[in-house]
Amino acid sequence: MTQSHEALLSPETVLGEMKKNDITHVVSLPDSETNWLYVLMKAEPSLTLVAVSREGLAHSAAAGLFVGGKRPIILIQNTGLMESGDSLRGWGLGLNIPVVLLVGYRGWTRHGVTQDTAAVYTERFLNAFGINYYLVENNGDAPRISMACEEARKTRRPVAVLVGDEYHGFNR
């Protein structure tokens, strides 16, 4: 089965969700899905990109930004999310930071057996930390990003959005 291009998740849509939710800073470490989004974010004057070198540093940087009065979002891959567990615990959950984790869902598939262990452990990891998450695969799912932002604000906790579109051109 093939999907039309319109059905996929476009970087423009994701950027639009960020703007709609008054995101001020994107704390990120590039992954295989987000290059075109990165180009768009760089060109967006309302956003400041904060590039980190290890995903754990994203949680503490985002915590500092929030404590200073800003609205950050974290953009990382599921592999890095798992690497960053203690920082997520101490900074994100420990300081009640209402931040959305926009997580590239490497290896995710609706079809057949999931082969990539990065995908196998992603939701288990989030469940272990008690972090709620939303799956976003196409433009129709994009309002879930706003839902996650709203939930993070209301609950004062990190909320994850899993971007399950690795192989469909999100990277162009």
Added chain:
Amino acid sequence: MIETAEILKVFQQYRGDAIVVPGKGARYWNDISTRPNRDVHLMPVAMGGRASFAFGLALAQPDKKVVLFDTEGDLLMGLGTLSTIAEHQPKNFYHFLLDNECYATTGGQPVPNAKHIAYDVIARGAGYPHAYAYDNLESFAINVERILSQPGPAFVALKIVPEIENEPIGRRKRWTTRTREQVLKDLWQELGITH
């Protein structure tokens, strides 16, 4: 090597209205500080992120000086943060490193290559425009006013006397005087931040 409390007493003279992230210096800073509502002492959180946290705070509050008292053990866990900070060149960020060459709270085991690391050189190599290193109080006291009066980011490595703890954690004296929630509430009120 310098006593941490002496460093903080000297710094206090030039603090002005800076926001201070005291880190493990908080055990003394709580008694020295005259502006506790601008002190962001949040320990324990998660080791390795203190510099990133303070940098985020500086980025969010560009019109206010943010002064961090980091430790070498914490910085070594997230050394890449130096390149992130240097990329943004926050003019309001002052990064002091309290280097006791060991993991003092776990019994004093040395950090990797403890006696031979030049943290100021690493910071300069990462892109900090100003980086210094002092191992005696006199040199620090002579230079700290100038360092704080010039635009950041600045990095200052300080050799401090280790204060090794071997007591079980449950028996150690707590330095915290406010809960994390209260620290944040006080800071937000002080800075007029509403979430």
